Amino acid sequence: MSVSADFTSCTQCGTRIEEAHDMPIKARALCPTCGSTTRNFNVHIQEALTLGEKIFLKHKRPGHKKPIFEYVSGNDLHRNSGQWNHLTREIDRENDRYKELIINPKTGEVIRNVDEPLTEHTDRGSAKPKIEGPEGEA
Ligand SMILES: [Zn+2]
Incomplete structure (x- = not known):
């Protein structure tokens, strides 16, 4: 940190x-x-950690409960297909932006490309980005 x-x-x-x-x-x-x-x-406080193949980055600012900026980049297992994809996710609370890009690293195919206001993203009820852990549903 x-x-x-x-x-x-x-x-x-x-x-x-x-x-x-x-x-x-x-x-x-x-x-x-x-x-x-x-x-x-x-002042911002920056935290970066690497978990397995993923990199997490958070910018925190005193007086703000949530990080003003979050960034995740790394390999992400797509549960349905068992395929490892490359995921990049940005949550920019200062600029109200949610970006998510998922690419098939083998073919370069873009599987998911989201770039939308964070407030709209929140309204759909999946505001909290899920961090893939070992305890996910099978
Ligand atoms: Zn002034």
Whole structure:
């Protein structure tokens, strides 16, 4: 797990400000939009782990319950056919995007290609991405 600063923005109006996040307050320039010197430091926490053939990545931000960004990439067993496919899934809560791409690695055939607003995806009741584990149904 690593913690790193994303960007700095004005607390008052949200304008992004290019500025070292450890700059002394006195040295801060006024916000070009509203003249404030208060700043938000947007920090993200990144977790990456590899489980078997899959890579999981999560970006968390303090104050948000759910990760703002999740990414899964790796081999995924299609239960019905017993075929191993290559899966890439992105859940971008900041930009309200759900993407899922499943490809047959042998033929290059696209089995599933989803790119839709996350809110629409949620409405269908399968919001939570299933992480394939050893205890799945047969
Ligand atoms: Zn401002």
